[in-house]
Amino acid sequence: MTTHVFIVDKTTFPLHLQYLFAGTGAKEKDVDFNGNPTSALYPSRKHAAEAGLVSMMADCSRIRSGDYIIFYLQASSAQEGRFYGVFQADGEPFLDRATNTQFLADQLGKNLTFRIKIKPYEVYAKGVTEWKALDEIRNIQSPCQMLWSLIYRKLKGNRGNTMITIYETERLVDLIRRENGNTPLPPSQYYDYNPVSAEIISSSTSYNYTGATVPFDILPRMIKKDADGLAYESHLQMYIVQNIGRNTNPSLDQAAGIAGNSLEWIGNEVSCGVGMQRIDIMLSMKIDDLHRRIVPIELKSVPAYSDNIRQIERYIDWIEQYYIPNRMSTIQPVLICKAGGLTSDIRTLFHSFNTRNKGRCLPLGYIEYSIGNQTITFSNVPY
Numbered sequence: 001m002t003t004h005v006f007i008v009d010k011t012t013f014p015l016h017l018q019y020l021f022a023g024t025g026a027k028e029k030d031v032d033f034n035g036n037p038t039s040a041l042y043p044s045r046k047h048a049a050e051a052g053l054v055s056m057m058a059d060c061s062r063i064r065s066g067d068y069i070i071f072y073l074q075a076s077s078a079q080e081g082r083f084y085g086v087f088q089a090d091g092e093p094f095l096d097r098a099t100n101t102q103f104l105a106d107q108l109g110k111n112l113t114f115r116i117k118i119k120p121y122e123v124y125a126k127g128v129t130e131w132k133a134l135d136e137i138r139n140i141q142s143p144c145q146m147l148w149s150l151i152y153r154k155l156k157g158n159r160g161n162t163m164i165t166i167y168e169t170e171r172l173v174d175l176i177r178r179e180n181g182n183t184p185l186p187p188s189q190y191y192d193y194n195p196v197s198a199e200i201i202s203s204s205t206s207y208n209y210t211g212a213t214v215p216f217d218i219l220p221r222m223i224k225k226d227a228d229g230l231a232y233e234s235h236l237q238m239y240i241v242q243n244i245g246r247n248t249n250p251s252l253d254q255a256a257g258i259a260g261n262s263l264e265w266i267g268n269e270v271s272c273g274v275g276m277q278r279i280d281i282m283l284s285m286k287i288d289d290l291h292r293r294i295v296p297i298e299l300k301s302v303p304a305y306s307d308n309i310r311q312i313e314r315y316i317d318w319i320e321q322y323y324i325p326n327r328m329s330t331i332q333p334v335l336i337c338k339a340g341g342l343t344s345d346i347r348t349l350f351h352s353f354n355t356r357n358k359g360r361c362l363p364l365g366y367i368e369y370s371i372g373n374q375t376i377t378f379s380n381v382p383y
Contacts (some may be wrong), residue, residue: 003169017191018207023112024160031097035217037141037224046113051234058238059161060093062266082127090119103211112145124180125199169328176290228247255378272318294329303341331361340366
């Protein structure tokens with residue numbers, strides 16, 4: 001299961017605990033393109049605004065029921081930033097797209113359009129400080145053991161919902177447990193936050209979440225943008241992270257080689273350096289008790305072209321140095337492109353890539369997709 005870290009502040013954190021939900025959003029409140037092929041608010045001239053919203057939807061779409069949720073309470077003049085947990089996703093992500101009134105909008109003081117209900121899992125009173133989690137190197141034998149997903153997030157100053165890897169989860173939860181003497185709060189249905197002690201507390205007050213819970217549906221909008229020749233890579237990413245491994249699009253699961261419950265972790269926009277390098281989608285699959293596979297995926301909403309290979313090789317370099325030492329896995333690089341670009345030159349590049357990286361990773365997987373009849377179909381294409 002994936003762990004998702006939500007960024008909160010001293011105003012929003014108590015509300016998240018009371019009403020048991022997490023969420024992110026932006027100034028643009030209305031998402032009129034959800035389940036809709038057209039948008040009155042985000043025509044082509046506002047592509048960046050729409051793409052930004054869809055990226056946040058993708059962050060939320062990767063959450064599966066039962067995934068772990070940890071809150072990062074931002075630093076204030078009274079205290080430094082802290083990580084609190086552990087909760088679990090309760091159900092599927094949803095959208096509160098109310099134009100004028102979102103649930104708890106006035107109390108939150110900000111727009112949180114993309115939400116997930118949560119439930120307690122192993123809740124501890126005290127949070128572990130950002131210093132202990134990200135800066136202290138006690139018990140760290142190698143730089144690759146540091147919580148790089150959160151360090152990159154801090155350096156880049158964005159993403160209100162950041163996934164962390166399985167081994168990062170183990171380390172962060174261990175730090176939270178130690179901070180609390182390995183003693184969680186007694187089981188409770190309700191929680192609150194005490195700003196004086198900076199602790200989560202059990203509560204006897206019942207709060208009822210009554211906001212809108214609209215399911216995500218990006219496919220109609222993606223089909224329309226494809227027909228109009230407009231960019232939609234963020235939409236494609238959201239569709240894949242939302243549907244992969246769920247058997248909602250069997251062609252996607254079959255092309256990606258996912259069988260049964262093999263998918264154990266999902267990441268999108270996975271930072272892999274202090275620059276702007278990000279892996280579009282990364283999966284971890286458990287093949288059997290002795291074999292795991294890490295799958296970095298490069299996405300393109302256009303046919304394949306030569307520069308795709310350079311990007312994928314950089315991802316493999318990072319995975320070898322930062323991921324594999326913590327969680328031994330076979331690397332399976334994958335390129336997903338729009339159908340129609342597999343020229344003889346591209347085939348030659350693929351074969352050269354495989355020869356050059358033999359022993360480092362499995363041969364490049366190449367998947368094409370096609371859009372038609374109001375659906376999207378994926379195919380694993382031999383080359």
